Amino acid sequence: MNNKNSGVDIDLGNACSKNAYSWAKKTFVNRAGKAGEPRIGVDGAFSNVLKFKDARIGISSDGVGTKIELAERTGIYHTIGHDLMAMTVDDLAANGFEATSISNIIDLDFLDYHIIDAMMQGLHEAAALAGVAVTGGEIAELGPRMNGYGDKMHFNWCATAIGILPDVLDGPIDGTAVHAGDIIISLKSRGFRSNGFSLVRQVMTDAFGNDWHTTQYDDEKTWGEMLLTPSIIYTRMITDLVEHGILPTGIAHITGGGLADNLGRALKASGLGAELTNIFAPADFVKNLQERGKISEEQAYRIWNMGNGMIVIVRPADADSAITRMGEMGFEAQVAGCILPKSGITIETKGCHPTTLRYTDTNK
């Protein structure tokens, strides 16, 4: 089974995104020399920095995706706000921005006051964890355009976060400062975060039928509850490191595409490679699901975060203090590997069938 069979075409998605970006790039001229001018990075690509007077602002949009179905299946609506927050603010954090504000849009078929209340309560909790203010929102009733599981309100939830680049940073963290020998720190993830759920659902359906979420995972929780496990929000940890003078040379938020794609993007500017010999293993329920679906190690690490939600690259001298700070803030972190002098990424995996994955073409 691969992700294309589960309804997601990664190549076509990349082509559409690339084309959409080419249209977007043509609009940058509209702000040339004005407030909000987009800054161009070293490689000619948008650096994600908008200049407003003295402030350098970043902007990031994302949604919870099909993980929402887990909320619909379990009737638990107060955790997905953590996923929404994580998906948007941790993309900002991956460039060194301190996330400050988020504006959210709930698209739904029909209004359910109590469901929306639970969702917003969760977003409020997540905002406290992220150190962010919810400064905008929109609820749109779209009737039968929205679909989902069961008879209750169906919805989609997306958001845009903005953040500011701390003064101590000369520019966004874009991987240009990465050097061979830098230390790679992994931050533990406790579940699937908000990516790869098309494949998750397909494995579950094949294993347990249409109402798979009601199957007990263990004595305490159903599979639905396990899969709903909310995303850890890392952004405050990055801000804290920077405030303490520990400036990461590169950061990767592990979303769709997994470790290799996302770390590869962080290494693109330097053209360097990485060896990951000591990453976190995924949570037991993730391994259980991988096993049931007969998902290969290669496939699992391509689609899912497999227990590693964020990668932070630091100078060797900063590694110990970085991990100490992360621990003090309640994040599980460990040295996962180091930066190599030439391109290519090697991962000693920790899934059901540990192996060594070698990626050669990671800096495209």
Add this chain to the structure above:
Amino acid sequence: MNNKNSGVDIDLGNACSKNAYSWAKKTFVNRAGKAGEPRIGVDGAFSNVLKFKDARIGISSDGVGTKIELAERTGIYHTIGHDLMAMTVDDLAANGFEATSISNIIDLDFLDYHIIDAMMQGLHEAAALAGVAVTGGEIAELGPRMNGYGDKMHFNWCATAIGILPDVLDGPIDGTAVHAGDIIISLKSRGFRSNGFSLVRQVMTDAFGNDWHTTQYDDEKTWGEMLLTPSIIYTRMITDLVEHGILPTGIAHITGGGLADNLGRALKASGLGAELTNIFAPADFVKNLQERGKISEEQAYRIWNMGNGMIVIVRPADADSAITRMGEMGFEAQVAGCILPKSGITIETKGCHPTTLRYTDTNK
């Protein structure tokens, strides 16, 4: 027929929005004294201003809503980018912000490269009209969670715009500066913009059946094409006025709720009222639809903009020069009425059955 019958419950929607905002407000403390701190307005409500160093930033999220079905029905995908732009940036303009940047999210069932290409081309055109850069984007494949008309790609499109408050303004334009005797200028709208389409669709279905969009409206265009008429984007006109020293005392973007609700909101801070004796009439096809649906004048002005897309309130001495600037920029504008010393809004309507509508409780 009313809008509740057509599937939209305005009272419940307001209750949900109010509750969502109360959760959001509790998060403002997360940025107290920090970058991105939300500023509180005179009436204790969020003023929509975020302070980043010397820059005062506004943020606005919205979507095209069910107008997307018109694109699906007609197969014309390059105009709804204008609607998306207008819905977000003109909300910023209504507070005096110069819109600078927009980040968009396309949620879809399955990818269609050419449809997305046409959409982005349209957003690129709209960005030029708005003077805005498209600086972020996300395409999310949600499979059968997304629904719509016909067999092609179904989607929803929303966006968040950010803007900056010009230095010449002491604060956002929030209506506190409105005085009795100020002149109300209306900006012409050429169609339904992006609101009230639930009622539009119901009238059309009752009149022409399920494939109503294929019915000819006149020799040149179908009903589908007429209803797709893109929104005028006003934001640059507001920025231009401010740059020329013409500072509006209040502005209302006429969206859901119509003239009375949206103008009422702009008059809330002052507690004053308005008399609109000379607004624009709606386009002929809007009147035609109103007539077919037997929509009362009261209902039409509550749900639709009825030919008036934005209201700009200026000091009497600024009225002539404001209208001249608007005309030079290609916007049809006329004096529509004036501000009265006490609350309440009176509208001499221009729909199918002209009458005088009186609203007493407009400053809540």
